[in-house]
Amino acid sequence: MSSxxxxxxxxxxxxxxxxATTSTELTFDPQKAIVFIFGENGSGKSSIADAIDFVxxxxxxxxxxxxxxxxxxxxxxxxxxxxxxxxxxxxxGRSWTGKYAGAKIQVNDEAALPVAHVLRRGRLLSLIxxxxxxxxxxxxxxxxxDGVEQSEQGLRDxxxxxxxxxxxxxxxxxxxxxxxDQFWTEExxxxxxxxxxxxxxxxxxxxxxxxxxARLERLQNLIGxxxxxxxxxxxxxxxxADAAQKSGEVAEMQRDADAAAGIGVADALQLIELLRDxxxxxxxxxxxxxxxxxxxxxxxxxxxxxxDERLNAMTTLGEVRDRLExxxxxxxxxxxxxxxxxxxxxxxxxxxxxxxxxxxxSPLAALPSDEASMPMLIEEASANRENIVFQRDxxxxxxxxxxxxxxxYRRVIECEEDLREAEALQQGLERALTIVQSERIAFxxxxxxxxxxxxxxxxxxxxxxxxxxxxxxxxxxNRKGSLLQICSFEGVSDVAPQAYFSDSHLDTLGFCLWxxxxxxxxxxxxxxxLDDVFTSMDGAxxxxxxxxxxxxxxxxxxxxxxxxxxxxLDRYASRQxxxxxxxxxxxxxxxxxxxxxxxxxxA
Amino acid sequence: MTMxxxxxxxxxxxxxxxxxALVSAGLxxxxxxxxxxxxLAAGTAKPEDWRLWVESVPRDSQSEAQIRx
Numbered sequence: 001m002s003s004x005x006x007x008x009x010x011x012x013x014x015x016x017x018x019x020a021t022t023s024t025e026l027t028f029d030p031q032k033a034i035v036f037i038f039g040e041n042g043s044g045k046s047s048i049a050d051a052i053d054f055v056x057x058x059x060x061x062x063x064x065x066x067x068x069x070x071x072x073x074x075x076x077x078x079x080x081x082x083x084x085x086x087x088x089x090x091x092x093g094r095s096w097t098g099k100y101a102g103a104k105i106q107v108n109d110e111a112a113l114p115v116a117h118v119l120r121r122g123r124l125l126s127l128i129x130x131x132x133x134x135x136x137x138x139x140x141x142x143x144x145x146d147g148v149e150q151s152e153q154g155l156r157d158x159x160x161x162x163x164x165x166x167x168x169x170x171x172x173x174x175x176x177x178x179x180x181d182q183f184w185t186e187e188x189x190x191x192x193x194x195x196x197x198x199x200x201x202x203x204x205x206x207x208x209x210x211x212x213x214a215r216l217e218r219l220q221n222l223i224g225x226x227x228x229x230x231x232x233x234x235x236x237x238x239x240x241a242d243a244a245q246k247s248g249e250v251a252e253m254q255r256d257a258d259a260a261a262g263i264g265v266a267d268a269l270q271l272i273e274l275l276r277d278x279x280x281x282x283x284x285x286x287x288x289x290x291x292x293x294x295x296x297x298x299x300x301x302x303x304x305x306x307x308d309e310r311l312n313a314m315t316t317l318g319e320v321r322d323r324l325e326x327x328x329x330x331x332x333x334x335x336x337x338x339x340x341x342x343x344x345x346x347x348x349x350x351x352x353x354x355x356x357x358x359x360x361x362s363p364l365a366a367l368p369s370d371e372a373s374m375p376m377l378i379e380e381a382s383a384n385r386e387n388i389v390f391q392r393d394x395x396x397x398x399x400x401x402x403x404x405x406x407x408x409y410r411r412v413i414e415c416e417e418d419l420r421e422a423e424a425l426q427q428g429l430e431r432a433l434t435i436v437q438s439e440r441i442a443f444x445x446x447x448x449x450x451x452x453x454x455x456x457x458x459x460x461x462x463x464x465x466x467x468x469x470x471x472x473x474x475x476x477x478n479r480k481g482s483l484l485q486i487c488s489f490e491g492v493s494d495v496a497p498q499a500y501f502s503d504s505h506l507d508t509l510g511f512c513l514w515x516x517x518x519x520x521x522x523x524x525x526x527x528x529x530l531d532d533v534f535t536s537m538d539g540a541x542x543x544x545x546x547x548x549x550x551x552x553x554x555x556x557x558x559x560x561x562x563x564x565x566x567x568x569l570d571r572y573a574s575r576q577x578x579x580x581x582x583x584x585x586x587x588x589x590x591x592x593x594x595x596x597x598x599x600x601x602x603a
Numbered sequence: 604m605t606m607x608x609x610x611x612x613x614x615x616x617x618x619x620x621x622x623x624a625l626v627s628a629g630l631x632x633x634x635x636x637x638x639x640x641x642x643l644a645a646g647t648a649k650p651e652d653w654r655l656w657v658e659s660v661p662r663d664s665q666s667e668a669q670i671r672x
Contacts, residue, residue: 150646
């Protein structure tokens, strides 16, 4: 990335902020990757670092780490209040202003703030001397994968459920096979020993049962037709018997009537009609003196009496006549029913004949089925009904058996399919879990290895040929959120650095670790501020540190180094620090009236 | 030193690695990659999600083959 495209702090103005009792403005050359700010103790270097922290991180800076300080009260320059604080920052052509709004630090356009990492002296040792959980917090934002861990737990649960499902389906398959085995045994183990239950069942269900089903249907239909035809024949016979009986009754009544009349019944009936007509004539003409037929003289009253006597004598005959009429009528009705039932019998018989032909049942199929032979056909069919029912039951039994075998067999097949699916799912989920788990561990280890390797690389720049360093960083498997550091010293590994490293070595180890983390988090886009972190270094190490910074500044937008070490001025004076990459700002001694002031700006 | 972190969180980076590995292993279809990545990173991949992703591979493969035809 070229200098021109880097977002660098160009100007920072402190107003009533910490050591800046007045307004203090510092400008930096944006073409230079490193800014060195030199000043004796108490000249205001930390105030500048804090000002950058105030705007970029909305932080109280060094005061946040100190006890007995209240940032809102102590960030303002002495004698001033939080309302008066203002820090203006110009970076990459844009500007931001930080101030207090109520209890909070407020900066405009927070979303686009420059990224700044500020390292202070007090922090150096804490990186190395921290507890594993505190050390973990330093790297948490790079290695914490709580989201993936939760999803991994979901996958573990899925594996567990899948294992349970697999067991259930295996059990179901065993039960289904057992059911089929039992059925096969109950059927007498047909096909054994060449076949087992499954082979036998597969063979049975492959058979074509459509013909058996069709035969069953034909026999069922035939039985129905036999029953209907038999009933029709019975009705016909009853009708015939009834008609015969009524015919007999008519004949008997005829005989009774003949006996009652002494003359033919027909004649007697005619005479009754005549006498009734005559009585009616004489009632209409009571004074008639001669017979209307022979014209002989008559005595009308005597003649009327004689007619009444003869009619009375013939009453019984009249009644017989009425009964005979009724009997005749009944007989005629019976004959109609015979005719009707005969037709029904014939129709049922024809239907029966058709069913016999379809079912092809012997010996019925050979019998004639003309009208005259129909009663005989029906009777023969009825006589054979039991045999036909037996044949139907046999066909039904065959169908039932097929259905049972099919049911057991299909159940086993379904269970096998379900089991295969469950096995595939469980294997897939287990493989997925292996991948997720191994990638998660590898990811974390990669990040830690990256940090560790970079730390050691930087450390070796400052302490070449010195047999000490950070061997590895690793998560504590037994404790969540805990990061262990393994160091080596003079060939001995797994040592606590605090026990064997000098203060300077501990400081530089802490610095290198911090810088490695800053590189990891910034992706080349951060501003790094180092506030007097090299105080414990001797001349040789300090020089190597400066060389390191000159190289590493390419990995950040900007590096700002605050120091009171005069070695820096000496190197500048002797032009050992490349001028094209760096600039120097020198601070004067601080006074309350002047605040932070500059000596000169050396480009 | 890798500079690819950008604004992505470790969860997002790891989720992408895992998702790609699962698809490469044929355990999840490529058509479900984005859904998998999102839920992995967010920690919202439930047991039923995992079941669906793994179970759907044969079906998804068939659909993809049909689309290609």
